[in-house]
Amino acid sequence: MDQQPAERSMILDWPGCQNARDLGSGRIRRGALVRSGRPGRDTTEAIFAHGVTRVLDLRLATETDVDPSPLSGHRAYRNLSVLRPEDTLLEAMGDTLPAIYRAVLDRGQVNLAAVLSAIAQAPEGGVLVHCHQGKDRTGLVVALALALAGVPEQEIAADYALTARFLPPAQTWMLDQITAATMRATLAYLRERYGGAEPYLLDGGLGPEEVALVRARLTAP
Template sequence: MQTVTALRWPGCVNTRDLGGLPTVHGGRIRRGALIRSDRPRPASVDAVLRAGVRLVIDLRLAGECAADPSPLAGHPVYRNLPVLREEDTVLEAMAETLPAIYRAILDRGADRMTGVLTAIALAPPGGVLVHCHAGRDRTGLVVALALSLAGVPDEEIARDYAVTAACLPPGSGDRARRLFGQITEATMLETLAYLRERHGGAVPYLGLDDTAAALLRARLTEPAGEPVREPAGERPGG
């Protein structure tokens, strides 16, 4: 089992560098290549840029961004690429459980997911930051697709996803707490199994051509034997 690196970015509570996760090909995810987070706050901007991030993908809807603008909006690194439709304003209204919500997002949003993964593949040299509001659901799915394409085993993807439960507050209300309790490895494993059974896996689901898929794998992974670059000023996380 490998560990990712929790990042101490001011204003953020659910941020980690996915570098170090192993692939089935014997390599690993490159340090600094793919970072997941809750939405950055004004105090986070310097840390984001110092981390070498050259593309920030905000997965929130336009209405969410208007109500709570990104402090990076207008910066050359920033792009808003929603993975939901405008009518899907409340995730919890889509289904009764997190696995069912994730199935609904996948079934409705293949074209938008493909746009996000293509943007990661074609990003300028440097790191890519993916975030939504809390860095849980939409971010979790995009990261799962990216890691799956890069060859990370399901169990490692699920283990990283479950770390979010230790980073976020459970929320208020019975339904919110019930959904929060489903931030588990089992939820992501069920989602990845559905992706294969219903859509054939990440590659057929996204429909990326060979060039885009190869670019994504090349930017995210490094072969076994390369020295690991440990990020400075950060701490290991689960």
């Protein structure tokens, strides 16, 4: 049975935005990487006050067309989908969260590498990554980034599990599977099939110099 996850993230009380957390703790520099659900209209001031200089919206273009980001058009904003255009429903990709995450890793290797490249190449300051709830796509991107930065797998899994505390139960799909065990299984698959985060991302198109940039911007001196 999973233990209560450790509080490695700093919870951010951003208006109009759920599940916002600064990943700074231990190896990770405070303010370098932030995760959240979709920001609302009232969130913009808080985002930039936190030092964020790049916002990566991980949703499909079909999602952003229907529900545009309030930051759309801002110089800090980029829309980089984790999913392929044809993968419009996560629930069609597997019957459990670990199965879905395996499918996203297998099908989205190039897209995920492009997101990590955008983190590497972002302007000086913090990077915010978000999807809709900040759970699945955001969870995978954060896991890859933290793994590249050398954060132990148990800490990555514990941080992922915190998401279950910040989402409304009635509106959260597969809430009971947002656990450390789910992320541990995902990281085990990544390691066993691809050799880990770094070989996976390099094979997807992330450059070796970008791996170094991700590490340098995320890790505390």
